Amino acid sequence: MTASTPSSEQPVPGVRGSALHRFANPARFLRLARAVQPWLLAVTLVSLLAGLYFGLVASPIDYQQKDTVRIMYVHVPAAWMAMFGYSTLAIASAVGLIWKHPLADLAGKAAAPIGAGFTIIALATGSLWGKPTWGTWWVWDARLTSVVVLLFLYLGYIALWNAFEQPQRGAKAAAVLALVGIVNLPIIKFSVDWWNTLHQPASISRIGTPAIDPAMLTPLLLMAVAYLGLFLLLLLLRMRVELAERRVAALQLSRSRAGESR
Amino acid sequence: MAEFFAMGGYAAYIWPAYGIAAGVIIGLFVWSWRGLARAERAEAALGRRERRRVPKVERT
Numbered sequence: 001m002t003a004s005t006p007s008s009e010q011p012v013p014g015v016r017g018s019a020l021h022r023f024a025n026p027a028r029f030l031r032l033a034r035a036v037q038p039w040l041l042a043v044t045l046v047s048l049l050a051g052l053y054f055g056l057v058a059s060p061i062d063y064q065q066k067d068t069v070r071i072m073y074v075h076v077p078a079a080w081m082a083m084f085g086y087s088t089l090a091i092a093s094a095v096g097l098i099w100k101h102p103l104a105d106l107a108g109k110a111a112a113p114i115g116a117g118f119t120i121i122a123l124a125t126g127s128l129w130g131k132p133t134w135g136t137w138w139v140w141d142a143r144l145t146s147v148v149v150l151l152f153l154y155l156g157y158i159a160l161w162n163a164f165e166q167p168q169r170g171a172k173a174a175a176v177l178a179l180v181g182i183v184n185l186p187i188i189k190f191s192v193d194w195w196n197t198l199h200q201p202a203s204i205s206r207i208g209t210p211a212i213d214p215a216m217l218t219p220l221l222l223m224a225v226a227y228l229g230l231f232l233l234l235l236l237l238r239m240r241v242e243l244a245e246r247r248v249a250a251l252q253l254s255r256s257r258a259g260e261s262r
Numbered sequence: 263m264a265e266f267f268a269m270g271g272y273a274a275y276i277w278p279a280y281g282i283a284a285g286v287i288i289g290l291f292v293w294s295w296r297g298l299a300r301a302e303r304a305e306a307a308l309g310r311r312e313r314r315r316v317p318k319v320e321r322t
Binding site for chain 1: 295
């Protein structure tokens with residue numbers, strides 16, 4: 001990926017030195033991220049290529065859905081990542097609020113646009129799957145509506161981060177929204193069981209054997225691994241962006257302070 | 263090959279679905295790479311000025 005300058009190894013002033021924040025040390029995090037990245041990239045690329053091959057070529061058509069079942073391999077893992085992303089956001093927000101962990105706030109900020117992206121993929125591919133199978137692009141059923149709410153929670157979180165002049169206040173407000181929005185996750189998960197909706201219930205998470213043929217399960221799980229890898233690669237990358245932007249802001253601040261004292 | 267791209271008559275739904283997924287993910291990567299490059303350029307420029315200035319400040 002992008003090569004970084006040696007100066008990116010320097011920790012942000014004020015963060016270094018605290019025993020409580022040992023793991024919040026950005027230099028330590030950046031070293032770890034750089035070590036993990038090539039392995040993550042390799043696993044992601046292999047599972048993505050294999051998933052695309054099995055999904056588009058080496059898997060059978062569904063006896064009812066024909067070829068449209070292939071949309072499942074880009075749709076279902078996107079929906080999983082949309083929810084995984086929100087869980088990441090909520091956990092990071094809780095850690096940021098409770099322990100004032102400076103990397104946690106940034107992890108939440110980094111995860112939000114990625115989660116929103118996967119939510120958009122889930123909604124768009126679901127619509128493209130709905131037209132040939134249900135006969136409609138869109139229906140306001142419980143599952144679809146709760147996923148739209150998820151997208152707005154992501155967008156609201158991003159907007160709150162940017163709504164305050166002091167970043168700490170924005171982080172706090174956004175974290176509170178993220179925690180309140182957790183109630184939406186079980187609603188998404190169980191919406192297909194609680195309400196009689198057009199959206200089908202889960203085929204994978206049932207106790208016992210999955211209600212799906214192994215020939216279709218293979219590409220689905222490969223794509224799920226690939227999407228998870230892409231999410232984590234993007235998360236590491238966006239955290240590097242956020243850390244670099246924070247270093248720039250700290251440098252600008254110290255420059256203007258030094259200018260005043262002179 | 264043409265049969266593969268026809269997707270049993272559902273090409274108009276399947277290929278856009280794969281295209282949107284690829285487009286959003288690639289878009290997130292490109293946006294982030296650009297942001298990182300921009301921030302690191304700004305940091306390098308500020309850092310240079312910082313290093314020139316620091317000894318002066320310590321003397322005053």
